[in-house]
Amino acid sequence: MVKITFQSVSAQKPEKDQDADKITVPQAHGRLVPLMKPRKPFPTGLCCLAISLVIFTLGLVLPSIYIYRYYFMSQQIPEDSLFHCRVIYEDSVYAPLRGRQELEENVSIYLEENYEQISIPVPHFGGSDPADIVHDFQRGLTAYYDIALDKCYITELNTTAVMPPRSLWELLVNVKRGTYLPQTYIVQEEMVVTGRLRNMRQLGPFIHRLCFGKETYRLRRRNQRQRIERRETKKCHRIRHFENTFVVETIICDRF
Structure with missing residues (x-):
């Protein structure tokens, strides 16, 4: 005979374990530790993008400040540093025009930037070309822009013949009180x-602004022997200008 029995099922649900929400991972030696959520990665790409934008902005701002300072602010010159000069001088070197001559020019003096700019209009008499001249004392350079030839010429600044900005400014302030300089x-x-x-x-x-877009050449001064041996057949042109107590005639020759 076989005896059949039934096991009673309890209606109560087993109590929920308080640690049921924890996810455990078995570790060595039978210890269980909580599984930590992974950290979010550091946004390296976003940081690189921000640095790139800062560098790009500085690349735009700094050149803009430089251009504004040297190309725009330098043009805003006070009226007491602008001069219109008419100089009477004795011409003893150019045979067709020997005697008393007059030179007219406009002078702008930039004391803070330490340079001078001279504009010479078309002369009333032949023998000289109209020109714009920049004497940059900070770099020790002079630039002649011959308007008739549309060419620029660069040479070392001759501090013997050209007064520094402060001294020339003082000279021209005294000249401004009268009409002419003494002969x-x-x-x-x-x-x-x-x-x-x-x-x-x-x-x-300053010189870059004067000569930009024009044919530009280097000049070298001739010594006394080269002047004596110079042939008159060489192609030369003259620029007469005033930046001292005397008039200077700069003779520019294309070659020896």
């Missing part, structure tokens, strides 16, 4: 072209 004289300096210049940025912002 003065003329001296010559001869230059020869030595080659073409293509990198204009090395010349500084």
Whole structure:
């Protein structure tokens, strides 16, 4: 005979374990530790993007400040640093025009930037070309822009012939009180072209602004022997200008 029995099922549900929400991972030695949620990765890409934007912004702002300072602020010159000069001098070097001559020019003096700019209009008499000249004392350079030829010429600043901005300003302030300077004289300096210049940025912002987009050449001064031996058949042109107590005639020759 076989006896069949039934096991009673309790209606009560087993109590929920308080630790049921915890996820455990078995570890060595039978210890259970909670599983930590992984940390979010650091946004490296976003940080690199922000740094790139800062560098790009600085790359735009700094050149803009430089251009504004040297190309715009330098043009805003006080009226007491602008001069219109008319100089009477004795011409003893150019045969067709020997005697008393008059030179007219406009001078702008930039004391803070330490440079001078001279504008010479078309002369009333022949023998000289109209020109714009920049004397940059900070870089020790002079630039002649011959308007008739539409060419620029760069040479070392001749501090013997050119007064520094402060001294020239004081001289012209005294001149401004009258119409003319006392009669003065003329001296010559001869230059020869030595080659073409293509990198204009090395010349500084003031000369770069004057000569930008123009054929630009280097000049070298001739010594006394070269002046004596110079042939008159060489192609030369003259620029007469005033930046001292005397008039300077700069003779520029294309070659020896």
